[in-house]
Amino acid sequence: MTDKLLRKIEEEISRLHMKEHGVEELKVEEDVFDKPTLETLYKLANRGVITAMGGSISTGKEANVFYALGEDKRELAIKIYRITTSNFKAMSDYLIGDPRFANIKQSKKSIVFEWTKKEFKNLVRARDAGVRVPEPILSERNILIMEFIGEHEQHAPRLKDVGRDLEDAASFFEVVIDYTTKLYQNASLVHADLSEFNILVEGGSGDEARPVFIDIGQGVTLDHPNAEEFLSRDIHNICRYFSKLGIDASEEDVLASVKGLV
Ligand SMILES: Nc1ncnc2c1ncn2[C@@H]1O[C@H](COP(=O)(O)OP(=O)(O)OP(=O)(O)O)[C@@H](O)[C@H]1O
Ligand SMILES: [Mg+2]
Incomplete structure (x- = not known):
């Protein structure tokens, strides 16, 4: 992955969000799209999992959700947990006590990664139990890709x-x-x-x-x-x-x- 390509994507994403939300939200965007997160998004784009990146659907306390397109123009929701501003104390309280996550390291980054994995696994379990949830597609690092609930870009x-x-x-x-x-x-x-x-x-x-x-x-x-x-x-x-x-x-x-x- 060249720095030039990364810079281009970074610019592209900034432009998208400037247009949509104005400059004040750029700080948040920087938090979300740190270099490793961008690299992961690129990797997923190279693999064809993401074919187009759309605008922001939501900026929550711990995560941002974006609209995207996947294979065959399938509409996707991409939830990206922020590593720098997430509430780790609250996250670890939920992770501790769950035997599935007994051995996690306590660094901020690994807590956020485990959290993302946990949301993915919970979606799989819920779906398998007959609960209507967004279909989980993939989780990697702090990125969760799932079915977009809505149609024609309208969530x-x-x-x-x-x-x-x-x-x-x-x-x-x-x-x-x-x-x-x-x-x-x-x-x-x-x-x-x-x-x-x-x-x-x-x-x-x-x-x-x-x-x-x-x-x-x-x-x-x-x-x-x-x-x-x-x-x-x-x-x-x-x-x-x-x-x-x-x-x-x-x-x-x-x-x-x-x-x-x-
Ligand atoms: N799969 C999806 N399809 C369409 N819209 C979605 C999807 N997932 C989330 N959204 C939209 O994004 C918003 C935020 O998503 P979600 O509730 O998962 O995160 P959050 O509450 O921001 O998380 P946090 O608690 O970390 O701040 C939702 O209210 C919904 O409008
Ligand atoms: Mg929510």
């Missing part, structure tokens, strides 16, 4: 943004609980950050509206010491949100049903 809205427009909030709620149950019973996982912010709505707001669970990096296995607490919190968040939409469900009953106790 699907978050539940938070369209919940009130749902024609049938009751059946949407049921599917959310069904996914939470499948996650718990079939995948032995708790999402641990489930809320109207981390559920996308596919298929519009009519009869076809379907939830898609996203942002599952902090998900923990049931042997994590806080798994039960996280599950109660997830269910609390969901019930609280849907009660605002007129769906009244008892948190206790939902919890018992998710755990298969009733």
Whole structure:
């Protein structure tokens, strides 16, 4: 990989984001696209995994999400965890206690890499358990490539943004609980950050509206010491949100049903 090529891509990415967000966000872009991250993106471009890099979908606390195209112009979402500004303390609290990550080194970089891998693995487990999540495609270093939820460059809205427009909030709620149950019973996982912010709505707001669970990096296995607490919190968040939409469900009953106790 020549420096010249790298510089060109760097310029290209800067230009893209200047156009979209103005100069003030360039600092963030620099954080995301450090040289090794750019090199990894290039490698993936050379392998044909990424065929075009699009604009930013979201700038979150720990990660940026970008739109891209893959093989056969398939739409992709690329989530890039920032190495310099991520919250490592919070990340290691979730990693510690998860036996799948018992032997990780404690450097910032390796925690972020493990975190990215964890989100990928959690997506695979969730998908295999019958939960609708973005299809995981690849994870490398701090980069996670997955199916883009949405179409024609328009990402699907978050539940938070369209919940009130749902024609049938009751059946949407049921599917959310069904996914939470499948996650718990079939995948032995708790999402641990489930809320109207981390559920996308596919298929519009009519009869076809379907939830898609996203942002599952902090998900923990049931042997994590806080798994039960996280599950109660997830269910609390969901019930609280849907009660605002007129769906009244008892948190206790939902919890018992998710755990298969009733
Ligand atoms: N696969 C996807 N397809 C379409 N849009 C996505 C996809 N993944 C994420 N997004 C969009 O990007 C936003 C942020 O993604 P996500 O929730 O995974 O990260 P985050 O909350 O920013 O992460 P962090 O907690 O590290 O800040 C989502 O609200 C959604 O709008
Ligand atoms: Mg999120």
